[in-house]
Amino acid sequence: xxxxxxxxxxxxLDLGDGENRxxxxxxxxxxxxxxxxxxxxxxxxxxxxxxxxxxxxxxxxDWLFAHADQHQDYVVSVHAxxxxxxxxxxxxxxxxxxxxxxxxxMFSLAHDFRVMRADRGFWCLPEADINIxxxxxxxxxxxxxxxxxxxxxxxxxxxxxxxxxxxxAGIVDHTADExxxxxxxxxxxxxxxxxxxxxxxxxxxxxxxxxxxALRDTANPLG
Amino acid sequence: xxxxxxxxxxxxLDLGDGENRxxxxxxxxxxxxxxxxxxxxxxxxxxxxxxxxxxxxxxxxDWLFAHADQHQDYVVSVHAxxxxxxxxxxxxxxxxxxxxxxxxxMFSLAHDFRVMRADRGFWCLPEADINIxxxxxxxxxxxxxxxxxxxxxxxxxxxxxxxxxxxxAGIVDHTADExxxxxxxxxxxxxxxxxxxxxxxxxxxxxxxxxxxALRDTANPLG
Amino acid sequence: xxxxxxxxxxxxLDLGDGENRxxxxxxxxxxxxxxxxxxxxxxxxxxxxxxxxxxxxxxxxDWLFAHADQHQDYVVSVHAxxxxxxxxxxxxxxxxxxxxxxxxxMFSLAHDFRVMRADRGFWCLPEADINIxxxxxxxxxxxxxxxxxxxxxxxxxxxxxxxxxxxxAGIVDHTADExxxxxxxxxxxxxxxxxxxxxxxxxxxxxxxxxxxALRDTANPLG
Numbered sequence: 001x002x003x004x005x006x007x008x009x010x011x012x013l014d015l016g017d018g019e020n021r022x023x024x025x026x027x028x029x030x031x032x033x034x035x036x037x038x039x040x041x042x043x044x045x046x047x048x049x050x051x052x053x054x055x056x057x058x059x060x061x062d063w064l065f066a067h068a069d070q071h072q073d074y075v076v077s078v079h080a081x082x083x084x085x086x087x088x089x090x091x092x093x094x095x096x097x098x099x100x101x102x103x104x105x106m107f108s109l110a111h112d113f114r115v116m117r118a119d120r121g122f123w124c125l126p127e128a129d130i131n132i133x134x135x136x137x138x139x140x141x142x143x144x145x146x147x148x149x150x151x152x153x154x155x156x157x158x159x160x161x162x163x164x165x166x167x168x169a170g171i172v173d174h175t176a177d178e179x180x181x182x183x184x185x186x187x188x189x190x191x192x193x194x195x196x197x198x199x200x201x202x203x204x205x206x207x208x209x210x211x212x213x214a215l216r217d218t219a220n221p222l223g
Numbered sequence: 224x225x226x227x228x229x230x231x232x233x234x235x236l237d238l239g240d241g242e243n244r245x246x247x248x249x250x251x252x253x254x255x256x257x258x259x260x261x262x263x264x265x266x267x268x269x270x271x272x273x274x275x276x277x278x279x280x281x282x283x284x285d286w287l288f289a290h291a292d293q294h295q296d297y298v299v300s301v302h303a304x305x306x307x308x309x310x311x312x313x314x315x316x317x318x319x320x321x322x323x324x325x326x327x328x329m330f331s332l333a334h335d336f337r338v339m340r341a342d343r344g345f346w347c348l349p350e351a352d353i354n355i356x357x358x359x360x361x362x363x364x365x366x367x368x369x370x371x372x373x374x375x376x377x378x379x380x381x382x383x384x385x386x387x388x389x390x391x392a393g394i395v396d397h398t399a400d401e402x403x404x405x406x407x408x409x410x411x412x413x414x415x416x417x418x419x420x421x422x423x424x425x426x427x428x429x430x431x432x433x434x435x436x437a438l439r440d441t442a443n444p445l446g
Numbered sequence: 447x448x449x450x451x452x453x454x455x456x457x458x459l460d461l462g463d464g465e466n467r468x469x470x471x472x473x474x475x476x477x478x479x480x481x482x483x484x485x486x487x488x489x490x491x492x493x494x495x496x497x498x499x500x501x502x503x504x505x506x507x508d509w510l511f512a513h514a515d516q517h518q519d520y521v522v523s524v525h526a527x528x529x530x531x532x533x534x535x536x537x538x539x540x541x542x543x544x545x546x547x548x549x550x551x552m553f554s555l556a557h558d559f560r561v562m563r564a565d566r567g568f569w570c571l572p573e574a575d576i577n578i579x580x581x582x583x584x585x586x587x588x589x590x591x592x593x594x595x596x597x598x599x600x601x602x603x604x605x606x607x608x609x610x611x612x613x614x615a616g617i618v619d620h621t622a623d624e625x626x627x628x629x630x631x632x633x634x635x636x637x638x639x640x641x642x643x644x645x646x647x648x649x650x651x652x653x654x655x656x657x658x659x660a661l662r663d664t665a666n667p668l669g
Contacts, residue, residue, distance in 0.1 A: 091602065091603075112598065112602055127422070127426065128418050128422060128423055128426055129417075129418075131420075131421075131422045132422070133422050133425035133426050133429065134426055134429060134430075135429075136429050136432070139426075139429045139430055143430060144594060145594050145595070145598070146594060146595075147370055147393070147593055147594065147595075148367060148368050148369060148370065149368070149369075149370075149393050149396070151430070152335065152368070152430070153396075155426055155430060156314065156335055156415075156418070156423065156426065156427070157314075157415055157418070158418075170593070170595050173595070173599075192602075192603055194575075195574050195575075195602070195603070195604075197577075198577075199573070199574060199577045199578070199579050200574055200602065202579035202669075203573065203574055203579050203580055203585075203601055203602065204602070206579065206580060206581075206582050206585045206669060207580075207585055207589060207597070207598070207601060209582070223425075223429060350645070350649065351641050351645060351646055351649055352640075352641075354643075354645045355645070356645050356648035356649050356652065357649060357652060357653075358652075359652050359655075362649075362652045362653055366653060370593055370616070371590060371591050371592060371593065372591070372592075372593075372616050372619070374653070375558065375591070375653070376619075378649055378653060379537065379558055379638075379641070379646065379649065379650070380537075380638055380641070381641075446648075446652060
């Protein structure tokens with residue numbers, strides 16, 4: 001389960017050591033961690049990271065198939081997490097040490113910056129292959145953070161981007177060796193810790209107003 | 224006139240061997256070809272190509288000047304073609320073996336991908352030079368597929384991009400030698416043929432919802 | 447104070463030799479210069495430039511603090527200048543010979559193109575550091591001209607971009623040595639002088655319709 005630690009001004013949220021899919025309990029734990037980061041005072045920033053082969057594989061499809069009647073509420077809660085992270089009043093950096101797929105990849109795009117392991121692991125939006133179309137909110141999130149060309153290729157072809165390809169496509173901001181992924185992310189976060197606060201919150205809220213509105217559309221989240 | 228052929232899972236639509244301007248008969252023939260592609264079953268993709276010096280020079284201005292009273296209906300039909308191609312439920316690749324100008328260039332942007340001949344031919348939006356402003360729908364289409372910087376330069380300066388420049392600007396995805404333009408496009412299309420279907424249709428429809436709405440605004444297509 | 451000169455088809459507007467902040471008198475002088483450019487006939491283009499260490503440092507915060515009751519009207523007038531420049535019916539080029547900060551950087555983005563001195567001076571949006579969030583109109587302007595990644599980094603981190611970094615990030619279109627900044631900008635403007643006119647005005651107005659609407663929202667300019 002997700003666990004929050006603090007190193008200097010940087011909170012480090014470890015998303016887990018499995019596939020780190022979005023089980024409702026996982027979502028609640030991440031939400032509680034964001035509460036703690038948001039309520040803290042003074043300079044601070046957030047790094048999300050994970051342990052093992054996966055950063056996150058996204059939606060918990062096993063849980064979802066077993067609770068099909070809760071599909072809409074579940075998507076609302078995932079959208080709410082994306083919206084909260086996208087507008088968090090501190091700088092956020094995702095340390096992608098392993099596979100980052102589907103809603104896990106979207107979660108990474110809701111951060112301010114991304115550092116990806118250079119030599120192993122893929123960033124991928126497989127939705128076109130697995131017959132789960134992006135919700136309007138997910139589509140808005142992805143398209144707001146990537147160039148038109150990269151968003152189109154990633155969403156239409158389900159291409160698996162290794163670290164170097166993800167950097168070239170502008171999906172991630174840095175690559176690093178396995179050992180340096182988390183420390184690089186913490187370094188970026190520490191350098192931006194003084195930005196935490198209301199001004200940053202307003203800047204992000206205005207930049208992504210249409211995306212946040214789409215993600216918070218609880219009446220029709222599935223489109 | 225446009226002619227449709229099939230190679231494996233890839234439909235190849237040859238747009239013609241002249242300037243391949245959008246005469247109403249040409250538009251009807253392309254529309255009929257898209258009907259055939261859309262109604263087919265199973266894995267499939269579409270390549271559009273042409274023969275000779277031109278891929279397409281866009282609007283049939285001779286016909287339009289002779290039928291000025293049909294200006295609005297004509298633009299509605301061109302917009303409808305762009306919208307249909309942009310949201311087609313199969314992957315589409317434009318093989319640009321020759322000049323690709325004005326509405327021909329916009330037509331190319333409505334494809335998923337573009338392959339351009341490296342050493343000859345230009346991709347160009349000459350509207351600023353020939354005093355035909357982009358309609359709101361055309362503007363929305365172009366701006367949805369290019370970076371802000373490339374869209375601005377292409378639309379404001381009417382720059383003629385050769386293959387290498389078009390690749391550097393992100394207008395096309397690949398360049399190829401004359402002999403390899405069509406085969407490269409077919410290869411890309413073949414690799415994506417399994418994507419054909421409803422999920423892809425939904426993904427594209429949501430990605431480009433505002434563009435499709437602008438292109439389908441039949442009340443005021445000219446702005 | 448701003449002074450307008452003409453070299454061939456190119457009007458050159460020197461913004462001043464100080465920090466060139468947006469005092470109300472400065473805004474009025476720039477507006478009068480744009481009147482002259484807009485009312486002139488025939489081929490013409492505009493270069494804005496400055497003398498000394500600064501291109502522009504943006505809002506006149508000293509004046510604003512002394513006239514806090516006029517805050518909203520002042521922002522309306524700055525937004526109006528951005529909107530006017532963004533939709534001017536001639537091609538515009540900013541010659542950035544010195545520091546270009548905050549609203550001065552936004553002013554530069556309202557031009558068609560930017561040339562920046564290669565070896566000295568910074569382009570920077572320091573708002574996240576000085577606790578002045580971007581207005582919705584300013585945010586719309588910046589995001590309409592930069593890739594999502596560059597806009598995010600520039601707006602969230604207040605990064606100072608030197609000439610080479612600004613070119614790599616797509617903020618400016620060219621870099622030049624100190625002596626060549628203005629002449630390079632004049633050369634680009636001269637080459638596009640024939641574009642001046644109604645078609646260009648319509649193209650720009652349609653490309654940036656949502657941005658212009660946000661900048662012209664006089665009811666709630668501060669968000």
